[in-house]
Amino acid sequence: MTTLTVVAPDGAPEVRPGDDLAALLLPLVDLVDGDVVVVTSKVVSKSEGRVRAGTRDEALPGETARVVARRGPTTIVRTHHGLTMAAAGIDASNVEAGTVVLLPEDPDASARRLRSAIHERTGLNVGVVVTDTAGRAWREGQTDIAVGAAGLLVSEDFAGRVDGHGNELAVTAPAVADEIAGACELAQGKLGGRPFAVVRGRSDLVLPAGEHGTGAVALVRAEGGDLFGYGAREAVLRALRGDAADRAPFGAPAAPAELAAAVAAVLGVPAAEAPYGLEVGVGAEHAPVLAALAFAHGWELVPDTAGARVAGRVGVRPVTP
Known part of the structure; x- marks a missing residue:
């Protein structure tokens, strides 16, 4: 016992x-x-x-490494410690009025x-x-x-x-x-x-x-090691924006078959193997959607200078560290 x-x-x-x-x-x-x-x-x-004078909202930027998700008045952030918490763990309870306690x-x-x-x-x-x-x-x-x-x-x-x-x-x-x-x-x-x-x-x-x-x-899971690095809305926004600074929470590059399945599901076209990664049968008008799909999976569009873009074809490759 x-x-x-x-x-x-x-x-x-x-x-x-x-x-x-x-x-x-x-x-x-x-x-x-x-x-x-x-x-x-x-x-x-x-x-x-x-202990700091002021409100949670005033203290939040200084305690935030990045925003994970926002829903109405609630902001979930990753702190400088690596913790993912509402309002960075800043507390306004059991403390003198007009002050907050930081972690x-x-x-x-x-x-x-x-x-x-x-x-x-x-x-x-x-x-x-x-x-x-x-x-x-x-x-x-x-x-x-x-x-x-x-x-x-x-x-x-x-x-x-x-x-x-x-x-x-x-x-x-x-x-x-x-x-x-x-x-x-x-x-x-x-x-x-x-x-x-x-x-x-x-x-x-x-x-x-x-x-x-x-x-x-x-x-604490390392950045990129969590399956939920962003909220659902925030993940869509960051994939569409495609800022390299937002890549880490999406994790390591997905396997080619996983990205190919996503391309087929969203664009309705197959992706073929290529020396640099994958080649997708879409025109330039679909390149922004493909770029967002690639970004969310840890990939990127291959630049024109690499010879991977021809009429009706766009290349994608895994992002290297």
């Missing part, structure tokens, strides 16, 4: 810039080796002076500092997770996720293992840092004033003292 306990203590004061989080936490909890300390990003940001500049570094401070003062080896609230694609509501971590295996890899029925697992990789974050949010609540929590029962996930691990950044 495995027992997992989550404790979210009362009694934490309002956090101000420069506050020592370890000093605030330690009187509230009785830690043991192998515990996982969880702290909300909001109090980390407050202690690090990441920590480096949540993994924040987690490392807290872990080191706890070890220095208690001699205990714990893991640390910094959390924030996020929505999920295809799901209503929000849950807490790990935006920072230290001294913790943030995911487990079950690929290659065999289940009780003899089936080999292929891509099973529980994001345990996110699961810990979600469990702690149940105990902390949104209005309870409990920014800290302690998880006990998964010491197997805690790394040896001095080894901080990959951090939560390891859970």
Whole structure:
């Protein structure tokens, strides 16, 4: 039997810039080796002076690496951390009116500092997770996720293992840092004033003292590695615009057969193999549509100078890095 306990203590004061989080936490909890300390990003940001006067909309441009999607008043962006979140995780709740709280500049570094401070003062080896609230694609509501971590295996890899029925697992990789974050949010609540929590029962996930691990950044897919780099409307817009700066979220070039199938579905014509990639039987009037299809698949039109355009034929080729 495995027992997992989550404790979210009362009694934490309002956090101000420069506050020592370890000093605030330690009187509230009785830690043991192998515990996982969880702290909300909001109090980390407050202690690090990441509170700004103004509104979310005013702060959003500075926290945005690129816009993923917009729907009415909601803007989903990829932050400079690589996180994809509504309003870049900027929070206007539980903060003085007229101000907002930005995410920590480096949540993994924040987690490392807290872990080191706890070890220095208690001699205990714990893991640390910094959390924030996020929505999920295809799901209503929000849950807490790990935006920072230290001294913790943030995911487990079950690929290659065999289940009780003899089936080999292929891509099973529980994001345990996110699961810990979600469990702690149940105990902390949104209005309870409990920014800290302690998880006990998964010491197997805690790394040896001095080894901080990959951090939560390891859970962030690289640009272009996500199947949903843009919202549906935004993907169409960027493919039609064809700006090279927008290519990365579309991912690596698709296989020739995949692009050929798309050309057949949209333009109703076949695409033949060519030395440079594919040759499509369309005239110049259809070149803009073909260019958008190519862009969305990581390809491009072959320039006229390459000798790939003749009457009624247009060439396309994969984009090289």
